[in-house]
Amino acid sequence: MRRKCRCPYCGLALAPLLLLLAACSFLPRSGGYFEDDGPSAPIADAARIPDAVPKHESRSRYGNNPYTVNGARYHPVADARGYRERGVASWYGKKFHGRRTSNGETYDMYAMTAAHTTLPLPSYVRVRNLKNGRSVVVRVNDRGPFLHSRLIDLSYAAAAKLGIADEGTGLVEVETVAPGEPLTAKTDTVEIIAPAAAAEANGGPRLYLQVGAFTRWDNAIALRDRLEREAFRPIFVQSTLVETETRVYRVRIGPVASVEEGDRLTERLAQQGVANAVFVVE
Missing domain, CATH: 2.40.40.10 (RlpA-like domain)
Structure with a gap:
């Protein structure tokens, strides 16, 4: 039996319901x-x-x-x-x-x-x-x-x-x-990660947390220095030239040993006002 949908829209009339089905x-x-x-x-x-x-x-x-x-x-x-x-x-x-x-x-x-x-x-x-x-x-x-x-x-x-x-x-x-x-x-x-932690992998994919991306170098450095003072390490700035010929400075933490460790770091980052950290695999 299909479970009853608990969406708050489900008490609406049929026509509005169809319009809001995706929600x-x-x-x-x-x-x-x-x-x-x-x-x-x-x-x-x-x-x-x-x-x-x-x-x-x-x-x-x-x-x-x-x-x-x-x-x-x-x-x-x-x-x-x-x-x-x-x-x-x-x-x-x-x-x-x-x-x-x-x-x-x-x-x-x-x-x-x-x-x-x-x-x-x-x-x-x-x-x-x-x-x-x-x-x-x-x-x-x-x-x-x-x-x-x-x-x-x-x-x-x-x-x-x-x-x-x-x-x-x-x-x-x-x-x-x-x-x-x-x-x-x-x-x-297909690149294979060894059973050891990602940080110890030789040449294989590694897991990072990207905490910011900027077009100004000084903004990237400011975020890196602020988080490093809060013991987020290792942390670095990666410079990349994107398709629009614009240089982007990405602030990243890692390599991170596991997804669970990355989740814990994400929670700590949120406490420091960094709410949009994303996983990056390279």
Whole structure:
């Protein structure tokens, strides 16, 4: 049985309800792991779960317009061809199983699906676990995650197949997949993180917290020095020339040993007035 939606809009008349359907599905998820959010018994052989198969689909009627959650404004893109990004993946399970997704479908924690804040609904992405080299193809049909600087929220099945269901999070690379493209990832292009802490990895991806980005060097240095005095170390300024030929100075902390350590640093940063720290995987 589908759970009753607890959105405050659900007491409205039918016409306004249809107009606000997307708002009803943008219920903030933590983007983190809940010990009681998985099934009563784990999937026996997650590796045998078939990936989603990309196909040509029309954009969903719901979930593709700009929206606001927790005071942040999101602008879904119309075309995600060529999209590739690294970050932290999380998963969501039975607490949302059977609820409406942002595009009006029903969330199934055993299907190969995912939530993303701005990719088109629906679209297909390949998600690679940078720690063990596993990859999955999922269909994006929901919005989120909205907290803790997570990049993508996977279904329980996708997380289990990637090997991150027990830990709750994982370092991943996400890239769009078009119909007709090979579904098997090229393993020789996947960078593997050794079991040791990310800070000790040699040449592999590393996890950082980006706490600010400026076009003025002195502003970046001021933030770096202020946070260093509060014992946020190691902290540095990275200078990058972006596509518009503008130089951007990014203030970053790390490498960070784990996602959990990054979450703790994020809480400390918020106490210092830095509320928009984001994870960066390089």
